[in-house]
Amino acid sequence: MRLKTRLVRSGLPGDPPTGAVNPPIYLSTTFEQESPGKPGAYEYIRTGNPTREALEKVMAELEGGARGLAFASGMAALQTILLLFSEGDHFIVGDDVYGGTYRLFARVFSRLGMKASFVDLSQPEELERHLTSRTRAIVVETPTNPLLKVINLQAMASFSHAHGLKLIVDNTFMTPYFQRPLELGADIVFHSATKYLAGHSDVLAGIAVVKDPELGEELHFLQNATGAVLSPFDSYLVLRGIRTLALRMEAHQRGALQVAQFLSERHDVAKVYYPGLPSHPGHHLARVQGEGFGGMVSFLLSDPERAAEVTRKVKLFTLAESLGGVESLISIPARMTHASIPPERRKELGIHDGLIRLSVGIEDPQDLVEDLRQALDETL
Ligand code: P1T
Numbered sequence: 031m032r033l034k035t036r037l038v039r040s041g042l043p044g045d046p047p048t049g050a051v052n053p054p055i056y057l058s059t060t061f062e063q064e065s066p067g068k069p070g071a072y073e074y075i076r077t078g079n080p081t082r083e084a085l086e087k088v089m090a091e092l093e094g095g096a097r098g099l100a101f102a103s104g105m106a107a108l109q110t111i112l113l114l115f116s117e118g119d120h121f122i123v124g125d126d127v128y129g130g131t132y133r134l135f136a137r138v139f140s141r142l143g144m145k146a147s148f149v150d151l152s153q154p155e156e157l158e159r160h161l162t163s164r165t166r167a168i169v170v171e172t173p174t175n176p177l178l179k180v181i182n183l184q185a186m187a188s189f190s191h192a193h194g195l196k197l198i199v200d201n202t203f204m205t206p207y208f209q210r211p212l213e214l215g216a217d218i219v220f221h222s223a224t225k226y227l228a229g230h231s232d233v234l235a236g237i238a239v240v241k242d243p244e245l246g247e248e249l250h251f252l253q254n255a256t257g258a259v260l261s262p263f264d265s266y267l268v269l270r271g272i273r274t275l276a277l278r279m280e281a282h283q284r285g286a287l288q289v290a291q292f293l294s295e296r297h298d299v300a301k302v303y304y305p306g307l308p309s310h311p312g313h314h315l316a317r318v319q320g321e322g323f324g325g326m327v328s329f330l331l332s333d334p335e336r337a338a339e340v341t342r343k344v345k346l347f348t349l350a351e352s353l354g355g356v357e358s359l360i361s362i363p364a365r366m367t368h369a370s371i372p373p374e375r376r377k378e379l380g381i382h383d384g385l386i387r388l389s390v391g392i393e394d395p396q397d398l399v400e401d402l403r404q405a406l407d408e409t410l
Pocket of ligand 1: 104105106128130131171200202222223234235236353
């Protein structure tokens, strides 16, 4: 079956005993045992829950992995993945990642004796320079948040495997609809399912999918042992979101391309970051390693001082963190999602105070373009 069909039909019917098309939301926290210590398929909600498992199986299938696991947030998924490692281990992490990912390495796992080097992975030759005898994994977002750099996943995979490292990919921006990192050699893929997978800005969730069943077992052990699992109701919502993922991703992308084209033709816009533009340095790579470019666009005004005013003048882009919902959002990463990165580091990375990030929703793209035009014209 083709992906668009699998997005809709994977795991159906959701409840064979009753024929219910969609899985029931099992709220029970515990399950009757036949005799002491002899549970049936389920024993306790943290260890396993049928609704959560329905989502986990669908995600494993869509990403092409052996096992999927659902967590209470994207950060909870990453946190649990990092618990696979030990004190003294070193990570090579993309330099342009979600601010919370940076914070988790720099301010939390650093306390547990794990080290991270933040490296521009759009230059794969940089890897060698940062490799140490304690390096255990490479952690990548592609395209990156918020600068939309495209990272060569096959290059990351061959370097990882040549040096016995694990390749961990945050696939939040692309979703399996546009990019499947496990097929390109990644070992673990994870998501903030809060974004496109759920798709309606009304659920916080995370997903991890692993290629190797044994690693899946280990991650399930940690999921159960540390407990940041996704609730049955939220599992249901994410699965419901996935059913329309193809339609939404196509619409997000259509809108993003029109918005990016419009912005790149304006004289008061200094730079537009969107991998779908042929002028983007990662355009060709994005074409060959995936099937689309997604719905995120960042841009820098020639006069960055105008950025805050633009966020106030737009009417169809809500000023808010997050992304991937049906409604368009606008944000200033330096002051919002990436504020946890020290200012001098942000400057080095190119996350300027005036950088604007758009999560292009599924509204009529012409309305979005007209709205941006009036907001930019008014602040000239
Ligand atoms: O918010 P949570 O579900 O815990 O996911 C964190 C996360 C992980 N990875 C990427 C690429 C992300 O963008 C995020 C969350 N990002 C935002 C809230 C944001 O506005 O960028």
